[in-house]
Amino acid sequence: MTDPAPTADVQTSTLYHPHDAPSDGWRHEAAAAFSERMLSDHSLFPCIFGVTAVRKGTVRYSFIPAGESRVAVLAAALSEFTNIATDLGNRTSLVCFFDFEDSVNTLAEYRDHFWALLGELQAGDTSEWPPGISDNPQDSTWEFSFNSTPMFVVANTPQHLDRRSRQSRYFTITFQPRFVFNDLKTGTPAGDKARTVIRRRLDTYDSVERTPLLGSFGEPGNVEWSQYFLGDDNTPVDLAAGCPITHARLDRSGPSTDTA
Helix, strand or coil: CCCCCCCHHHHHCCCECHHHCCCCHHHHHHHHHHHHHHCCCCCCCCCHHHHHHHHHCCCEEEEECCCCCHHHHHHHHHHHHHHHHHHHCCCCCEEEEECCCCCCCCHHHHHHHHHHHHHHHHHHCCCCCCCCCECCCCCCCECEEECCEEEEEEEEECCCCCCHHHECCCCEEEEEEHHHHCCCCCCCHHHHHHHHHHHHHHHHHCCCCCCCCCCCCCCCCCCHHHHCCCCCCCCCCCHHHCCHHHCCCCCCCCCCCCCC
16 A cells, blocks of 8 residues: 655654655755665666565655754654654655765765764663664674664665665665564565565676675574675675674764774
8 A cells, every 4th residue: 555645744854755855955866866776677676675665655764964963863763753663564664865974985984974873873762672672782683773663774875886785875874674574584485585586686786796794683693783784895794893883973073084
């Protein structure tokens, strides 16, 4: 069932229905480029869940400014989305587009910025940790959670050149509620079919080989956070170093010097 277009009072919200995204400026450019890529018929985007959400109008967009208000606006969007997510259907997500930040340009800087944003979100979240979700990021049943809602998180940047499935004109973070995958568990016909389609599409969409970090929630050895921000190649990730979210905070003093 297609979700109806929002009413006029959506402009007081931090969320936008895809059919009601801003019609000018950077926000229009970001949303239009995203929708065009997701709905392309000649270059099939790998994430079929995301494509379905855009087609049905069950996805929501939010536009995050640069500067000091960035975390507050992102937190407000996440709070609003998690309060209505279950009403949007079982194929929904929140796609957050970020205006350019002068101090964030390289892939390493985008990575640092991504983890700093998640770290500040989690640090400011006073809601109860969701049941059934481990609070240890190294466990296979851990997931980023906000407002008591566990969500798989995907980062896209302008600096992903070979891994096109993680490329975007503007820095973008997508939050997919864990319930999106409830009927798609490993070993189920629907889940196995979905993974086969996604991985087949990845093999043709990206110029780099599929990441070895791909796994399924709850499976032994799976580490969810390692899949959130993928590199542009398959340089090994030191999983033993732990999830960056546990110590990441925004550095407002200038650009990152980390070249890792």
